[in-house]
Amino acid sequence: MQSTVKQFPGAGPQKDGEDAHFPYGRDQIYPGGRFEDHLLPFRVAIEGGADAIMPYYGRPVGLTRDGEEIEAVGFGFNRQILTGLLRGELGFDGVIVSDWELVNDNHVGDQVLPARAWGVEDLTPGERMARILDAGADQFGGEECTELLLELVAEGIVPEERVTDSARRLLQVKFRLGLFDDPFVDESAATARVGTAEARRRGHEAQAASVVILDDDGGVLPLAPKRSRDGEGDGASADGTRGLRIYAEGLPDEVVDGLGTRVEHPADADVALLRLGAPFQPRDDLFLEAWFHQGDLEFPPGLAHRLARIRRQCPLVLDVDLDRAAVLTDIAPVCDALTGTFGVSGAAWADAITGVLPPRGRLPIDLPRSMEEVRRSHPDVPGTEDPLYPAGHSLDLPVRAS
DSSP: OOOEEEEETOSOOBGGGOOTTSGGGOEEEOTTSOHHHHTHHHHHHHHTTOSEEEEOSOEEESOEETTEEOOSSOGGGOHIIIIIIIIIISOOOSEEBOOSOSSSOEEETTEEEOOOOTTOTTSOHHHHHHHHHHHTOOBOTTOOOHHHHHHHHHTTSSOHHHHHHHHHHHHHHHHHTTTTTSOOOOGGGHHHHSSOHHHHHHHHHHHHHHOEEEEOTTOOOSOOTTOOTTSOOSSBOTTSOBOEEEEEESOOHHHHHHHEEEOSSGGGOSEEEEEEEOOOOOOOSSTTGGGSOOSOOBOOHHHHHHHHHHHTTSOEEEEEEOSSOOBOTTTGGGOSEEEEESSOOHHHHHHHHTTSSOOOOOOSSOBOSOHHHHHHSOTTSOSOSSOSBOTTOOOOOOOOOO
8 A cells, every 4th residue: 555644744834723725724834933843743754664745735924944935835836845855855755746736726516616826826727737846746636637747848848857757756656566566456355354343343442442531520421321310211221220311412313222211301311412513614615615614613602501501401411523623611611521522433432431441532632712812822833822621631430330
């Protein structure tokens, strides 16, 4: 398998926290002076033999290295970054593959996603392609305009030897993979290796272990399944205990059924189990925008009031799927227990909060106290000044008695 490491020289320090897929997120800034820190994983990857590296869309603004100002053009167009830094300073001689659609706009239906030609928007598609090659790239991601490359070679703008150099790098990867020695695979063997019961079991266990216990102020975790607070419930379990009455949002019926009995109203429940996603502001002007979660990290103000109303009727356990950071300052006080997850299934979360598979996750990032604190922080520096939950935070649950 060929590995491609992305996104060089680091993605994330965008002005105002936006995304460089879109014009409003094109500027990449380093007010904290931490550009070199973002190179550390690439140094390790190159030392480990990475086959290919993909530059990011962003353009560095106000960046100076060793007294030299770095041109404010997208990294895929930036010779100082690709040839000077990546090839020269870091010694990478593998494939550089551009990120998708640096050359042409993408039109889908009545929407458009402009070419991510940040800093060189005024160039023609052919000029952009020549600029990418001059910067040091070997392969164009997401482009099919081979006629542009042929024209550039025919006109003498791109030497044929330059194309040969890139072809050689690509062929070397294929030779190392043995694609010319044994190019065929046994497709029927995939079912015996992919999605096996053992792989699913291990995946389920890994998901449960990754759950982060942020708070358990109500002392409700680990949750005791199949046992109601008052000893009553709908039907008896195999050991004679009564089923836990659960008000649930965001949990599949089969998961709830494994813990007890679903009820329709919090007033009838022994516990409320809610799962929701991290906050974002939907956008759908440009193509792809609707697929991205962007904007503020604060929940709408009504959510805390709704959660408090539920909690007045029964203990509340809330999980937030942290596909991005979230401000939980108003949410945490109205929950008996609060967890953070990262794409974890409902079944794995249930096993974690009941202690069947003890959660061992730790926060990989700060969860900020407010958006004001986020705005005061530097995009190139990890964390915020006074986070609500710092990176590395988690609570250890007591072992549930069997």
